[in-house]
Amino acid sequence: xxxxxxxxxxxxxxxxxxxxxxxxxxxxxxxxxxxxxxxxxxxxxxxxxxxxxxxxxxxxxxxxxxx
Numbered sequence: 089x090x091x092x093x094x095x096x097x098x099x100x101x102x103x104x105x106x107x108x109x110x111x112x113x114x115x116x117x118x119x120x121x122x123x124x125x126x127x128x129x130x131x132x133x134x135x136x137x138x139x140x141x142x143x144x145x146x147x148x149x150x151x152x153x154x155x
Contacts (some may be wrong), residue, residue, distance in 0.1 A: 089135045089154070092141060097154050098122035101142065104150045105131070 102122040117125070126133070132145035135154070143151040 089142075094133070094135070094154065095119045095123075097142060097152055098126070101144060101150060102126075102131075105144060105146065105150070108115070109139045 097120065098119050099117045099122050102117045102125055106125070125131075126144075129138055134143045134145065135141070137141065140155045141151045143149055143152050
């Protein structure tokens with residue numbers, strides 16, 4: 089999967105990853121916010137071509153569908 093196809097979906101993943109921490113909703117994250125969060129947190133993403141799911145390497149293994 090190409091990076092440009094994933095970037096548009098990262099803000100949705102970050103919303104899922106940080107739902108418990110957010111409390112009151114603020115501005116939605118951008119793709120850049122998402123990349124910075126993933127890097128700072130050391131979270132690895134794995135794409136499954138069969139299910140078309142992007143999964144975060146976290147305890148809860150949050151996932152989003154792409155495509």
